[in-house]
Amino acid sequence: MKNPPSLDSLIAALKVLPGVGPKSAQRMAFHLLQRDKAGAERLARALDKALSNLTHCERCNTFSETPVCNLCADASRRQDLLCVVEMPADLLMLEQAHCHDGLYFVLMGRISPLDGVGPRDVALEKLFHRALDGVVEEVIVATNFTAEGEATAHVVTELLKNRGLKLTRIARGMPVGGELEYVDPGTLAQAMFERRKL
Amino acid sequence: MQPGKVDHQPAYVLHSQPWRETSLLVEVLTRDHGRLTLVARSARRPQSALRGLLLPFAPLTIAWFGKGELRTLHAADWQGGVPQLSGMALICGFYLNELAMRLSARDDANPALFAAHDAAVRALAREPAYGAVLRRYEWALLTALGFAPPLDADDAQRPIDPAARYHVVPDASPHRLESGPADAGVGGATLIAMAAGDYADPAVRHEARGFLRACLDHHLGGRPLATRELLQAISALPE
């Protein structure tokens, strides 16, 4: 017994999602077609709309429906501060933390040599032109504190050093409100290595 | 006792990747069990105790159980003493990990390789002489895997002469060059220094680099190293 071709192609299409193998793709397809046809139609329309409407903001490279996103178009934000993050989710998190009133640049990835992701696979060239627009004075590197995020931070630093920009890296250490007794040893050890002078 | 249970095993994470919804597939290099892949269940949950532990370049002791291809990480303990690598030291660290992943065989116990890896990671965290650290590691890795050409004598069983030049190939004894240009092949002094792990002399480092690269490429089977390409991309950034 074989599946009809359109079912097979739906299952194959669902396998593009990360972490979805043939089994889960089949389960998803059956669910959409059998249990939630309205949801399936919403999904199809939303995907179609996102694909035709979304582009990358000219300035910060995040997803946007306009050439320049709302955040980059906001003249009340500091134009001399540029915060570099890996993904749009990181930008949203920084916005929620109300800690940065400048602008952003979203690399849309991180360098991970052992996964075959190199400097050409993140938006370094776009960052180069954005950071050197003559208005930006400080670039804050806010990539993750994973080995890959740190490697990305190194490449960003190498790219932008000696160009009259102030380059900074967000700090790592003890969590706010953190008690030594409950923090994980890696965090605690690094906080000790990176202790600051009082 | 669970099947295949191993406890308190010194290890380094070489690489990890997301697996299923919340887990990680972790490639580790262990002292007594070689390189293997472990599933770290729920390690990507925000409250997971493994999150801050399963980092590359951090000395750990780990425990696992299970048989066959996929074994399950049971516990990981922080051993400490090495600050997180950053900058160029970190890129060099990725290079060590890529070499270990590409050249070592799975489940092949190799305490000498583990010792070389441990020494190199600690050295990268400590000293800025990355070139010497990498050359020492490359040679130790080739030696531990049985890939290093013998450097104690030439192919006619004569001791290596520091003043002579040698033709060296990845899997044979050096052949003494009786004539030819003064920079042909590799100098005897370099071969002697390499056998002793002494890379203090920049001329030795330079000559050893080319020779080691040829040896590594011979065993890498033509597929380029991603970390070598990354290093080249960094040095080619616009000035």
Ligand SMILES: [Zn+2]
């Ligand atoms: Zn924008």
